[in-house]
Amino acid sequence: MVDSTVFVIDDDEAVRDALCELFASENIPVRAFASAEEFLASDAVGSPGCLILDLMMPGMSGVDLQAELVRRGSTIPIIIMTGQGDVPKAVTTLKAGAFDFIEKPFDPTALLKVVNQALNREGRLRRRYAEREAVESRLALLSPRERQVMDLVVAGHSNKVIGTKLGISVRTVENHRAKLMDKMRCNNVSSLITTILQIKSPAA
Amino acid sequence: MPFARAVGIAAVYLLAYWGLDWISFIFPAKQLNITPWNPPPAATVVLAFLCGWRWAPMFFLAAFTSNLIARYAPTPIMPTVIADVAEAVIYGSAAVALRRLGLRADLRTFRDVMLFIGVTSLAAALMAISYICTFWAFGYLEPGELVSLIFEYWVGDMIGVTVVAPAFLVHRRHLLSWEWIASALSWEHLAQLGAVALATWIMFFWQDPVVGPLFYPLFIPLVWVAARQGLPGTTLLLLLMQVGLMGTVEVFGISELVTTKLQYLMLALSWTGLLLGAVISERERAREATQLSEARLKSIVEMAPDGILITDDRGDIEMANRGVEDIFGTTQSAIVGRSIGGVLPIAPGDKETVIRRPDGREVTVEAQAATVPIGGRTTSVIAVRDVTARKETEARVRQHRDTVEQAFRGRLTEGLAGALAHELNQPLSAIVTYTGAAQRILATVANVPARALEQLTKAAAQATRAGDIIRRLREFFQGATLEQAPLAISEPIRDMLGLLRDEIERSGTKVEVHVPSTLVASADRLQIEQVLMNLLRNSIEALAETPRGRRRIVVSAAETPEGMVEVKIADTGRGIDPEVAERLFDPFVTTSATGLGLGLTICRSMIEAHGGKLWADRVTSEGAVLHFTLPTTASAATERLDKAYG
Numbered sequence: 022m023v024d025s026t027v028f029v030i031d032d033d034e035a036v037r038d039a040l041c042e043l044f045a046s047e048n049i050p051v052r053a054f055a056s057a058e059e060f061l062a063s064d065a066v067g068s069p070g071c072l073i074l075d076l077m078m079p080g081m082s083g084v085d086l087q088a089e090l091v092r093r094g095s096t097i098p099i100i101i102m103t104g105q106g107d108v109p110k111a112v113t114t115l116k117a118g119a120f121d122f123i124e125k126p127f128d129p130t131a132l133l134k135v136v137n138q139a140l141n142r143e144g145r146l147r148r149r150y151a152e153r154e155a156v157e158s159r160l161a162l163l164s165p166r167e168r169q170v171m172d173l174v175v176a177g178h179s180n181k182v183i184g185t186k187l188g189i190s191v192r193t194v195e196n197h198r199a200k201l202m203d204k205m206r207c208n209n210v211s212s213l214i215t216t217i218l219q220i221k222s223p224a225a
Numbered sequence: 226m227p228f229a230r231a232v233g234i235a236a237v238y239l240l241a242y243w244g245l246d247w248i249s250f251i252f253p254a255k256q257l258n259i260t261p262w263n264p265p266p267a268a269t270v271v272l273a274f275l276c277g278w279r280w281a282p283m284f285f286l287a288a289f290t291s292n293l294i295a296r297y298a299p300t301p302i303m304p305t306v307i308a309d310v311a312e313a314v315i316y317g318s319a320a321v322a323l324r325r326l327g328l329r330a331d332l333r334t335f336r337d338v339m340l341f342i343g344v345t346s347l348a349a350a351l352m353a354i355s356y357i358c359t360f361w362a363f364g365y366l367e368p369g370e371l372v373s374l375i376f377e378y379w380v381g382d383m384i385g386v387t388v389v390a391p392a393f394l395v396h397r398r399h400l401l402s403w404e405w406i407a408s409a410l411s412w413e414h415l416a417q418l419g420a421v422a423l424a425t426w427i428m429f430f431w432q433d434p435v436v437g438p439l440f441y442p443l444f445i446p447l448v449w450v451a452a453r454q455g456l457p458g459t460t461l462l463l464l465l466m467q468v469g470l471m472g473t474v475e476v477f478g479i480s481e482l483v484t485t486k487l488q489y490l491m492l493a494l495s496w497t498g499l500l501l502g503a504v505i506s507e508r509e510r511a512r513e514a515t516q517l518s519e520a521r522l523k524s525i526v527e528m529a530p531d532g533i534l535i536t537d538d539r540g541d542i543e544m545a546n547r548g549v550e551d552i553f554g555t556t557q558s559a560i561v562g563r564s565i566g567g568v569l570p571i572a573p574g575d576k577e578t579v580i581r582r583p584d585g586r587e588v589t590v591e592a593q594a595a596t597v598p599i600g601g602r603t604t605s606v607i608a609v610r611d612v613t614a615r616k617e618t619e620a621r622v623r624q625h626r627d628t629v630e631q632a633f634r635g636r637l638t639e640g641l642a643g644a645l646a647h648e649l650n651q652p653l654s655a656i657v658t659y660t661g662a663a664q665r666i667l668a669t670v671a672n673v674p675a676r677a678l679e680q681l682t683k684a685a686a687q688a689t690r691a692g693d694i695i696r697r698l699r700e701f702f703q704g705a706t707l708e709q710a711p712l713a714i715s716e717p718i719r720d721m722l723g724l725l726r727d728e729i730e731r732s733g734t735k736v737e738v739h740v741p742s743t744l745v746a747s748a749d750r751l752q753i754e755q756v757l758m759n760l761l762r763n764s765i766e767a768l769a770e771t772p773r774g775r776r777r778i779v780v781s782a783a784e785t786p787e788g789m790v791e792v793k794i795a796d797t798g799r800g801i802d803p804e805v806a807e808r809l810f811d812p813f814v815t816t817s818a819t820g821l822g823l824g825l826t827i828c829r830s831m832i833e834a835h836g837g838k839l840w841a842d843r844v845t846s847e848g849a850v851l852h853f854t855l856p857t858t859a860s861a862a863t864e865r866l867d868k869a870y871g
Contacts, residue, residue, distance in 0.1 A: 033651040033654075033655070035651065035652060035655035036651055036654050036655045036658070038655070039654070039655040039656075039657075039658035039659045039662065040658055042658070042659060042662035042663075043658050043659075043661055043662040043665070045662070046661075046662045046663075046665035046666045047665060077647060079807075079808070079811065102654075104646060104647045104650050125650040125651070125653070125654045125692070126650055126653040126654040126656075126657045126688060126689060126691075126692040127654065127657065127658075128657070128661075128685075128689070129657060129658050129660070129661025129662070129665075129685075130661065132658075133661075
């Protein structure tokens with residue numbers, strides 16, 4: 022798993038530098054960009070982590086960058102830094118899906134807390150996404166007959182009932198069942214059910 | 226001259242000549258046809274004077290034929306022909322000489338009359354000498370009687386010319402006008418005629434017809450007419466008197482001796498009358514001219530748009546025109562006679578003052594005075610102009626300008642606070658963050674003095690406090706809310722150009738405006754006025770280095786395809802410094818020595834608050850071009866804001 026990185030985008034060099042120092046002191050990987058354009062041009066887009074974004078920048082503004090990322094389908098959490106008096110603008114960014122906003126000058130501890138929350142959620146999301154992908158790839162390995170058997174097992178039927186329903190012998194059902202449990206990397210029925218439910222639940 | 230007209234003139238002349246000769250042919254002396262009065266030469270003088278020399282043959286023809294037609298006692302043929310040639314030449318020359326000397330046909334002036342009498346006297350004298358000497362040369366006369374005959378002849382011609390020619394010349398234009406004849410019928414004229422008749426009666430019938438002192442009553446009607454009717458009346462009266470006298474002489478058989486004596490007196494009377502009439506006429510004309518020019522001046526003064534007061538040397542008002550009535554709200558008669566200081570209280574050296582009208586209104590007036598010495602007196606002419614309306618307009622413009630500038634100063638403090646907050650928040654954020662990072666690093670190290678960590682905490686707290694102060698400052702200056710309403714964009718443009726007129730004129734800048742009056746934006750008028758004022762001022766300042774003839778600002782507006790109103794302000798100034806162009810709208814960026822560099826920042830924030838945009842064109846050497854857009858309707862504004870912020 023790739024380490025989550027905090028991406029800092031601010032036109033003020035001192036602010037960038039201080040934030041880098043802060044996250045470094047907590048051993049959080051951090052990368053800083055002087056403008057939205059610089060960030061978009063880098064390989065950082067799509068990397069795991071979270072974004073700390075200054076709202077007021079010359080050139081492409083924080084709002085514009087947020088819109089651009091949404092357009093590209095990025096789900097990276099965005100923490101907005103605002104100057105004072107920009108609160109109404111910050112609220113619109115929240116409506117557009119920003120994770121949180123903090124007003125400058127901010128308390129470093131509070132910022133770290135928000136960043137950690139964002140990273141956690143991002144990590145969680147990413148993990149769940151990875152698990153779901155793994156289950157789906159395993160499901161893809163199943164033959165149609167094995168898939169039918171699995172569905173009936175998850176529905177809670179006995180081997181005998183399954184055999185009757187599918188018009189095959191109990192022996193054959195047991196063979197399919199052993200193969201599919203192997204392919205799904207499950208030891209027992211309860212772990213199989215958990216795995217399947219995982220992909221049916223909503224992402225969040 | 227058309228032939229018909231020439232024939233007409235010739236006919237009239239001949240008839241007049243013959244007629245005059247016939248009517249005056251009485252008491253011909255010594256078969257020489259020397260009569261007491263001989264008016265035919267008057268016809269020649271008139272025709273020669275009016276029509277010139279080329280009629281000379283006519284003159285001779287008239288004189289010669291008249292001998293045959295009008296006179297019952299013809300003279301010997303040879304001397305008569307010679308005398309007739311002499312008459313044509315002498316009177317023709319006299320008339321032409323009068324023309325050359327500038328005599329006016331209507332004998333306008335005293336000089337004209339003197340000239341006429343002088344030249345005709347000379348001509349008559351020459352004629353008399355020629356006539357008598359011719360007949361003497363042919364042996365009809367003795368040398369002894371020549372002088373008295375010459376004198377007699379002279380008097381006859383002289384009286385004839387003097388009485389007839391001026392009357393015809395003066396009245397020639399209306400001789401046949403019924404209107405004039407009708408207008409001449411008045412009681413006064415009848416009374417004058419009566420006086421003449423009475424004087425004539427006294428002269429002839431009071432006692433024996435002995436002409437002597439009794440002639441003088443004739444002067445009375447003459448003076449009367451001359452004084453009242455001037456030369457025109459006098460000429461007619463003299464003609465009438467002459468005809469009347471001769472008629473009386475003929476009808477009542479007055480003796481030849483008396484008649485001749487009468488003619489001497491009549492000649493004196495004629496000259497007196499003509500000169501007196503001329504003087505009176507001249508006076509009268511001068512008086513009329515003065516009256517006319519006075520009336521003209523008066524009407525000019527009356528009609529003048531300003532109030533005009535004229536004072537005498539004591540400062541009392543002698544005259545006030547209608548303009549004064551309008552301004553002072555009172556009548557002319559209420560002002561005339563008062564002292565100027567009481568009517569128009571104005572401090573010396575001051576040009577303006579406020580007067581209180583009787584209706585209570587206060588009027589600001591501007592006064593200008595000129596002192597004119599007239600005939601040893603000092604007259605002051607004071608022109609007063611009501612400048613109340615102008616003052617009010619000026620005040621209104623000043624007030625409007627103050628409002629816009631005041632509002633912008635408010636914006637400026639707000640913008641300053643905002644810009645300061647933004648600029649200071651960055652370093653403050655950095656301080657707090659650095660301190661936090663340092664604390665965290667130190668926390669992992671053993672043996673760090675607790676006081677050091679504590680001081681770092683305090684430092685962070687102070688930085689946070691500084692942030693709070695800035696926040697409060699900013700909240701304190703938080704500006705007014707936006708009040709968007711439909712606004713014809715041409716109006717604030719026109720108004721702001723009006724407010725800046727002084728600057729524009731002083732800098733000699735030409736301003737072109739291409740803004741359709743139908744273009745309506747949804748905007749806060751006061752804020753748009755501030756933006757326009759700022760942009761226009763920037764343009765005017767940018768033109769300072771441009772040569773005067775090339776200073777130009779073009780303001781245009783149009784609707785964009787996106788349904789926004791776009792206003793464009795272009796100037797021919799120094800343009801935008803490329804170094805500054807990138808950060809033109811950032812706070813504290815300025816090319817002006819006096820500016821704060823917040824104007825454009827604030828303008829942009831105001832325009833953006835409307836849902837519009839403010840930007841500058843790429844730099845050219847042609848000067849700067851700034852654009853801003855505004856939504857056309859309120860809903861469009863919201864829509865755009867929503868789009869911008871999701």
